């Protein structure tokens with residue numbers, strides 16, 4: 001959690017929700033590519049552990065900022081910390097997300113809001129708050145899901161939350177074009193991370209899911225590492241002509 005000023009030529013990436021899974025793997029990967037990393041998390045202890053682990057694994061000091069994606073009041077302090085550390089961003093990975101499946105018949109206002117706030121409203125307002133910190137030419141990537149395209153019983157609101165951001169992304173790209181800021185989305189397929197346990201799946205259910213995936217072209221769970229090449233592409237200047245699109249990394253799940 002120690003901020004250091006990046007060298008002028010060093011690119012800086014902020015990843016929301018990088019305490020585990022795809023976000024953590026991306027943080028480590030971009031450090032190894034020479035980027036300066038800022039990560040956020042909603043839990044202080046988990047955030048500190050992630051920063052410490054990244055330091056042990058890469059030697060890099062990573063700035064960790066406590067920011068709950070569902071709490072708009074956390075955005076002011078997030079921007080203030082970046083200001084105080086004189087940090088501007090070349091990349092933003094809006095990755096923080098939750099998967100809390102429930103059937104339509106079990107829906108409550110609270111369950112609906114939890115998913116929509118973390119997966120849609122949070123990233124939208126985070127982008128808005130961080131706009132002044134984004135350099136000209138910055139690339140923004142939203143971690144969406146194949147659930148936008150493929151129905152999963154119990155995941156209606158999850159799908160809607162991801163689809164909502166993708167729909168907004170189209171217009172936002174037109175609004176931000178003058179600043180040469182572009183937004184794309186990554187749609188992971190079923191990827192083995194902590195998200196399954198956080199969703200309440202037992203180990204037997206996770207194993208069962210793995211068994212079902214044997215029938216897909218890839219034949220197994222994807223891993224966070226499978227997302228990294230697509231993220232590298234989307235966050236690199238070489239993809240400057242790629243605007244408002246989605247890159248699917250689903251191991252052929254939707255075939």
Ligand SMILES: NC(=O)c1ccc[n+]([C@@H]2O[C@H](COP(=O)([O-])OP(=O)(O)OC[C@H]3O[C@@H](n4cnc5c(N)ncnc54)[C@H](OP(=O)(O)O)[C@@H]3O)[C@@H](O)[C@H]2O)c1
Pocket residue numbers: 016017018019020021022023040041042043046067068069070095096097098099118143144145146187188189190191192193194195198
């Ligand atoms: N794994 C899959 O099969 C899959 C498929 C498609 C899309 N995705 C998407 O990929 C993204 C990463 O998920 P993952 O699979 O890597 O799961 P994960 O390991 O649970 O990572 C999710 C990250 O988001 C953070 N987070 C959750 N709620 C937050 C909040 N309110 N404020 C700030 N951070 C919050 C988590 O923090 P904590 O450590 O505190 O929980 C964690 O760092 C999510 O947007 C997810 O919807 C995943």
